Amino acid sequence: MAVFTPLSDEQVADFLERYTVGRLQTLKGVPHGTENSTFFVTTDQGEWVLTLFEQGEFEDLPFFVDLLDYLAAQQLPVPGPVHDRDGVALQRLAGRPALLFPRMPGSHPSAPNLTQCAALGDALGRMHQVSQRFTGQRTNPRDLDWLTRRHREVLPYLSDDDQALMRREIADYADAFGGVELPAGAIHGDLFRDNTLYEGDRLGGIIDFYNGCTGELLFDLAIVINDWASDDAGDIDEARYAAILGAYLAHRPLNEQERELWPTMLRMTALRYWLSRLLVIHVDPPAYDITPHDPARFRTLLGRRLEAVPPNSPTPSPEPVLPDGPTTPTTVPMATFD
C-alpha cells in the first residue's frame, strides 16, 4: 500500500497544466513505497512520477530539490525534479507538498551481478566526487548523535547480551569517531538495492533521496557495502565487495583515516539499521498497515562484521582487475585486498 492520498484523473490533468510535460493519458498508483503517495503518470510527451509527501520533515523538501537538481545537472543518474512554467519545482496538490519527476527506467536488482555492482560503485564514486562541492546543508538524521540518543529506547526490548553489545558498540564509535573529520559532502543516506533501478546491467536511476543529507561520505559507502555485498549469512560477498569498491575508488580514493575507520563504519551503519528497524517495530510503529523490515538482518550483519573484519583496507589497484564469472567485464579497476 503506497497511495495514502488518492488522486482523480481530473486533479492530475489540471495539475499538469502547470508544467510543459504534455497532457495526461494515464494515472496509476504505485503499490510499493512506504512513506509517500507515489503515482506513475503517462502523458503524450513521456512518463513521470508524481509524489505527494505524507510525512517527514517538509521543511527539508527544498534541500532535496536542490540536491537532485545539482546531481542531475552533473549528469548523475538521478531524477531531477521537473520545474513548472515559472521555474518552481515544489508544488502543492490535494493539500500535500508535491513533486513531479521523470520516470527512470528499470527495476530493482535483488541479486546484483558484478557489472551491476560496478555500475553502482562508479555512480556513487562520481556522486561523492561532485557532492563535496554541493553547498546545501542538512544534518545527517541517522548519525552517531542519533544512535546515541535513540538506542536507549530499544534496550528494554533486547536480550541482556544484545543490550550490552549495543551499548559497547556505541561507546566504541564515540571513541573512534570523536574529534575526527572525515571527507564530507551530500550523501544519499539509504542507498539500498531497492533505491536503484537497472535495465539489464545499466544503472537507470538512483531514487528516494529522502534520507539525503550532508555528512561523511564513508557512511554512504558503508551502507552500500552492507546491503549490496553481504551474503545470506551476513558475510561479505568478496566479489561484489571488490566490484563496488574498485569502481568507487577509481573516482574517490579513501584517505588514511577513512581506511583505518572503515571496519568501524561498516559496524556503525549496520547498527544504524538494526536500531531504526527496532524503533519502527517497538517505538514508532507506522499508522498504516505495512510489513516492517527485519531488524535481525542487521543484528546478524553487525555480528559478522565484528567476527570477520572485511578483507582489505580499501585502496585502488594500479591495474584494472576484472571480475571473474559469466558477467560482462567492466573496465573499472577493482580494489586490492592488501
Ligand SMILES: Nc1ncnc2c1ncn2[C@@H]1O[C@H](COP(=O)(O)OP(=O)(O)O)[C@@H](O)[C@H]1O
Ligand atoms: N523517478 C522514479 N522513476 C521510476 N520509478 C520510481 C521513481 N520514483 C519512485 N519510483 C517507484 O516508486 C516506488 C516508491 O517510491 P519511493 O520514493 O521509494 O517511495 P517511499 O518513499 O514511499 O518508499 C519505488 O520503489 C519505485 O518503484
Ligand SMILES: N[C@@H](CCOP(=O)(O)O)C(=O)O
Ligand atoms: N532502507 C531502510 C528504511 C529507511 O530507513 P529509515 O531510518 O529512514 O527508517 C531499511 O531497509 O530499513
